[in-house]
Each structure stands twice: as structure tokens, then as C-alpha cells.
Amino acid sequence: MPKPDDRSNNPERIENTIGHTMQNMNEARDYAKAHAEEMSAEQKQEIKEKNQRREESIEGLRDELKDEVNDQQHNQ
Template sequence: MEKPKPDDRSNNPERIENTIGHTLQNMDEARDFEKAHSEEMSEEEKQQIEAKNQRREESIEGMRQEIKDEVNDQKK
């Protein structure tokens, strides 16, 4: 039976930064899509995109806090 791998958190801040970058890119793409197709979209579809971007923004804030926590933990 294989031993479980030890929990390696040394690259967590970098991984979280990458996730933030991808999330920001998704937000930009959603805004660009909305701008390009706004005349063809219903108000509900526009609101859904805006709501999703709001949730993404909230996630980014949480991830930024998580980075701070990880960096503080690594300093100990």
C-alpha cells in the first residue's frame, strides 16, 4: 500500500495567483462578449453575466486573503 504524499503547500500562493489571473481573464471575456452581443441579449442574460462577474470578484477577494494567509503561514 502506498503512503499518502505529504501535504506540500509551498506553491499555494503561486497557484492561487494563477487562479486569480484566470478568473480576471474570464471576467474580461464575459464583459467583451456582453459588449459585442448586447443588442442580441435579453436583460436577463446581461444580468446573469453581471451577477457571475460579481461572484467572480468576490471569489478573487477571498483568494487574495488566502494568499496573505498562506504567506503568513510560510513565514512561521
């Protein structure tokens, strides 16, 4: 028998994911700054593009978080 769908912790999980993604973005930015002289233009561009994808992911996660919070408020 399958487990029931427990979505009660979704907002917390999404918040954690946002936090980790932001941390990764900041670490990549700091690394690029600290090692800029040692990095090729291609490597710098890769970090920039990856951080752009991270920013887009965070925007989507924030929308998802709003939906989850609204859903929980309406189902209480």
C-alpha cells in the same frame, strides 16, 4: 502511505487562479458589450451576477494568498 502535504506552491496556484478568474471576468464583460444588442436582459443580468460572484471569489482568494504568504514566511 499518503503523500506529505506539500503547500509550497499554494501562493503560485492561488495567483494563477486569481489571474484566470480576472481573465474570465474581463472576457464576459467584453462579450456582453460586443453582443449587447443580441442579448436579452436576462442574459445580461446573468453575466453581471456571475462577474459579481467572480469578484467575491477574487477577494477571498486574495485573503487566502495573504495567509499562505504569511504562513510561509513564519515557517522559514
